[in-house]
Amino acid sequence: MAVPDVKENFSGTINEVTIGATSEEGGTRTSTVTIGGETGYPMLGFEAEYPHPPAFALEISTAGVEGWHDECRKHLADVAGDLGAWAAKCEEWGADMICLCLDAAHPDNEGRSPQQCADDVKRVLEATGLPLLVWGTDVDEVDNNVLPKCTQAAAGENCLFGTAKEDNYRTIAASCLADNHKVLAEAPSDINLSKQLHILLRDVGVDLADMVMHPTTGALGFGMVYIYTTIERGRIAALSGDRLLQQPVLVNIGKEIGRVKEAVSPAQADPQWGSHEVRAPLWESASAISYVESGAELLVLRNPEALRQAKTAIESMWP
Amino acid sequence: MALTGLEIYMLLPRTNCGDCGVPTCLAFAMKVASKQASFDECPHVTDEAKEKLGAAGAPPQKLVTIGVEKPLKIGNETVMFRHDEKFYNPCGIAVLVRDTDDVARKAQKVKALSFERIGQVIEVDTVALECASGDGETMKAAATELNQSLAGMPMVLIADSSELLAASAGALAASRPLLWERGGPSDALIELAASSGLPLVVEGDLEKCAADAQKAKDAGIEELVLCPGDVGPKEGLQFLTITRRAATQKSYRPLGYPSLIRVTSEDPVAQSLQACHYVYKYAGIVIMDTDQPEYILAPLVARQSIYIDPQRPVQVEAKIYEVNEPDEKSPFLITTNFSLSYYSVFGEVDGSRAPARILAVDTQGTSVLTAWAADAFGPEQIKKAIEKSGVFDQLAEGYRRPVIPGLVAVISGELSEEIGQEVIVGPQEASGLPRFLKNEWPKLVG
Ligand code: B12
Ligand code: SF4
Numbered sequence: 001m002a003v004p005d006v007k008e009n010f011s012g013t014i015n016e017v018t019i020g021a022t023s024e025e026g027g028t029r030t031s032t033v034t035i036g037g038e039t040g041y042p043m044l045g046f047e048a049e050y051p052h053p054p055a056f057a058l059e060i061s062t063a064g065v066e067g068w069h070d071e072c073r074k075h076l077a078d079v080a081g082d083l084g085a086w087a088a089k090c091e092e093w094g095a096d097m098i099c100l101c102l103d104a105a106h107p108d109n110e111g112r113s114p115q116q117c118a119d120d121v122k123r124v125l126e127a128t129g130l131p132l133l134v135w136g137t138d139v140d141e142v143d144n145n146v147l148p149k150c151t152q153a154a155a156g157e158n159c160l161f162g163t164a165k166e167d168n169y170r171t172i173a174a175s176c177l178a179d180n181h182k183v184l185a186e187a188p189s190d191i192n193l194s195k196q197l198h199i200l201l202r203d204v205g206v207d208l209a210d211m212v213m214h215p216t217t218g219a220l221g222f223g224m225v226y227i228y229t230t231i232e233r234g235r236i237a238a239l240s241g242d243r244l245l246q247q248p249v250l251v252n253i254g255k256e257i258g259r260v261k262e263a264v265s266p267a268q269a270d271p272q273w274g275s276h277e278v279r280a281p282l283w284e285s286a287s288a289i290s291y292v293e294s295g296a297e298l299l300v301l302r303n304p305e306a307l308r309q310a311k312t313a314i315e316s317m318w319p
Numbered sequence: 320m321a322l323t324g325l326e327i328y329m330l331l332p333r334t335n336c337g338d339c340g341v342p343t344c345l346a347f348a349m350k351v352a353s354k355q356a357s358f359d360e361c362p363h364v365t366d367e368a369k370e371k372l373g374a375a376g377a378p379p380q381k382l383v384t385i386g387v388e389k390p391l392k393i394g395n396e397t398v399m400f401r402h403d404e405k406f407y408n409p410c411g412i413a414v415l416v417r418d419t420d421d422v423a424r425k426a427q428k429v430k431a432l433s434f435e436r437i438g439q440v441i442e443v444d445t446v447a448l449e450c451a452s453g454d455g456e457t458m459k460a461a462a463t464e465l466n467q468s469l470a471g472m473p474m475v476l477i478a479d480s481s482e483l484l485a486a487s488a489g490a491l492a493a494s495r496p497l498l499w500e501r502g503g504p505s506d507a508l509i510e511l512a513a514s515s516g517l518p519l520v521v522e523g524d525l526e527k528c529a530a531d532a533q534k535a536k537d538a539g540i541e542e543l544v545l546c547p548g549d550v551g552p553k554e555g556l557q558f559l560t561i562t563r564r565a566a567t568q569k570s571y572r573p574l575g576y577p578s579l580i581r582v583t584s585e586d587p588v589a590q591s592l593q594a595c596h597y598v599y600k601y602a603g604i605v606i607m608d609t610d611q612p613e614y615i616l617a618p619l620v621a622r623q624s625i626y627i628d629p630q631r632p633v634q635v636e637a638k639i640y641e642v643n644e645p646d647e648k649s650p651f652l653i654t655t656n657f658s659l660s661y662y663s664v665f666g667e668v669d670g671s672r673a674p675a676r677i678l679a680v681d682t683q684g685t686s687v688l689t690a691w692a693a694d695a696f697g698p699e700q701i702k703k704a705i706e707k708s709g710v711f712d713q714l715a716e717g718y719r720r721p722v723i724p725g726l727v728a729v730i731s732g733e734l735s736e737e738i739g740q741e742v743i744v745g746p747q748e749a750s751g752l753p754r755f756l757k758n759e760w761p762k763l764v765g
């Protein structure tokens with residue numbers, strides 16, 4: 001029986017963004033990551049092109065794993081005190097990228113100096129050949145002092161730096177332009193805010209093709225579905241030709257898992273939910289899969305077991 | 320296709336009697352057009368009008384009902400993206416049981432897969448019984464036992480031939496199981512389903528499904544479920560997407576039914592993740608081959624999430640909630656009226672058996688930080704909510720100290736000035752509350 005043709009054709013494509021530079025490209029990375037390039041809704045091989053599967057970054061923090069939940073920490077006990085060893089381990093675990101969080105620079109922590117942060121960046125670049133995402137503190141003044149030093153320290157490595165926000169994008173944009181890095185643009189849960197921010201960044205000289213967007217992130221069962229829909233709306237606009245939303249999407253999941261009771265509550269406390277050892281990484285990988293369903297291309301996780309699970313699942317799903 | 324508000328208006332009595340709960344027929348028609356009300360909520364429409372609208376407004380995807388006591392209703396979906404309207408009928412999440420299993424034990428396991436979350440029960444609501452014994456009578460015995468111990472939970476009966484299915488289908492007919500003949504349906508099964516009025520699975524690629532669905536419909540079977548067979552998650556997504564589009568965008572009737580899909584991987588983690596994949600992307604029933612809660616929880620929460628009405632915030636009434644019989648010296652906690660925020664707090668307080676009052680401030684159903692960022696959960700709003708609640712009258716002097724969520728610690732000073740009382744900053748996560756209430760709160764007020 002002749003089934004009607006329901007294929008959808010779009011005029012727009014998601015930008016391809018490459019992070020990392022090998023020696024040929026003037027850097028020292030042993031691999032690079034390219035995300036984006038899709039020409040349709042997620043994972044529909046019968047109608048669109050999907051040149052790159054989603055990439056996964058593992059998070060490492062200059063402040064260590066204080067406050068991370070136990071099921072995640074148990075994998076990190078040996079390396080959490082040494083950024084270099086931690087980064088190298090992430091590479092071993094199969095991460096495509098490292099997400100270095102400069103938490104120690106936060107005033108609530110030790111308020112680590114810009115120069116020390118730049119040294120941290122250098123240390124990680126030396127310890128691993130993976131491309132790097134560097135994440136500031138979300139405190140504007142601190143980021144404005146710290147990030148320029150760090151972009152400089154990583155000059156030539158084509159990293160992704162974040163986050164640039166509506167209230168604080170000039171300094172980070174200027175330093176990324178000066179040192180040739182990509183910009184992570186963060187606007188909370190609303191595609192119009194994202195568009196606005198991309199315009200602001202473009203107006204100070206950042207190419208639309210050099211941005212990755214972060215619509216902020218909630219874990220599965222903890223606001224995920226609102227962001228899922230935000231991403232879907234953005235994707236529809238992007239594929240219909242809106243160049244201000246054609247940036248690939250990042251979600252930062254690892255951080256959010258510690259808030260989810262179903263993921264962190266030990267089996268003695270909640271026996272009805274079964275094995276805690278299974279639940280903790282599975283909640284992280286299930287949150288990751290949820291976002292891939294809506295269009296996310298770059299996912300930041302914390303738990304290496306969640307990374308393995310999510311990558312295996314994506315392999316079986318990706319066209 | 321869909322009628323406009325004006326066209327619907329022309330079908331109404333136009334008396335503006337208000338019995339539908341809306342002041343005028345025109346307003347009611349507009350609500351029907353935007354699918355916020357259903358045509359039969361007007362008690363005065365004529366049968367003729369019903370017929371006219373019924374034919375024009377027949378849903379693009381058939382509603383299929385499985386089971387009787389706690390029926391599973393699937394289908395009737397209208398959109399590909401939830402923000403275009405909403406997803407209406409939560410998919411069934413089924414656990415696979417084989418008739419060679421210890422059925423009584425399996426039933427106990429399935430029963431345990433029920434949880435409370437945000438004030439709702441989320442649970443495995445369907446069971447799939449497969450004939451692995453190769454014997455129709457064995458399957459019938461298992462089906463009967465399962466049906467009894469699971470109190471008529473909606474059931475999918477799976478077997479390789481209609482002969483094997485016949486006995487169980489006959490025994491359970493009153494419980495309205497869904498019949499799935501592998502690779503079917505054969506003519507014999509179509510006949511059986513037609514005579515017993517049971518819903519039926521059609522299995523195969525798109526063309527075969529469409530052809531078989533047509534055949535079954537011609538035989539008088541209204542309620543069908545489409546299934547791509549044992550495929551992986553790539554083909555599965557493709558099948559689910561194309562059938563949903565064919566129905567909702569092309570009004571193509573032969574594929575205008577919900578779909579059933581069985582997770583094929585043997586690894587339970589992959590089962591869990593693939594089940595989520597299908598829950599988001601258009602499954603009507605997902606069958607999983609695990610009965611362990613740790614693997615089933617994520618798909619259940621995925622389902623709860625994706626079927627939330629995006630137009631309507633999930634909220635609780637904004638008021639004081641008394642938990643565990645508080646007295647005048649019990650803690651007083653403040654949260655928002657977003658269901659997720661409120662129930663996170665309620666769950667912890669209730670579970671810890673500590674008596675307390677919880678004030679859910681009207682933030683129009685948004686979370687603590689979302690509301691704070693949108694100026695709906697600042698010192699002024701909280702002060703107003705406290706005043707309106709009259710809660711201070713129920714609290715002894717020295718105990719009128721609200722505990723606010725740790726995430727909005729910054730407002731404590733200003734709030735304290737506004738209400739003229741000391742404000743206590745609670746933990747950032749609700750999960751920190753039991754310990755906080757037991758160890759820290761007494762010291763703070765003591
Ligand atoms: C989902 C979401 C949305 C959804 C809202 C869904 C909803 N109904 O609330 C949508 C898409 C609508 C949205 C919109 C906006 N959002 Co928003 N959103 C989120 C997101 C991703 C998750 C929020 C969530 O659901 N959390 C889960 C609930 C349960 O958490 P909770 O209420 O905080 O409760 C927990 C604790 O606080 C604690 N708790 C709660 N009550 C109490 C009480 C006591 C006594 C104690 C001790 C503890 C306690 O228990 C709970 C569990 O531990 C967050 C990012 C994040 N990961 O948090 C951003 C976030 C909250 N959003 C943000 C913003 C800015 C906005 C907007 C203002 C953006 C804009 N300008 O459009 C709008 C506001 C729109 C409006 N006018 O309402 C910012 C807030 C920034 C800040 N720090 O102030 C965040 C943090 C994102 C970010 N990083 O920038 N958002
Ligand atoms: S009940 Fe019917 S007749 Fe009366 S106002 Fe409503 S739509 Fe009109």
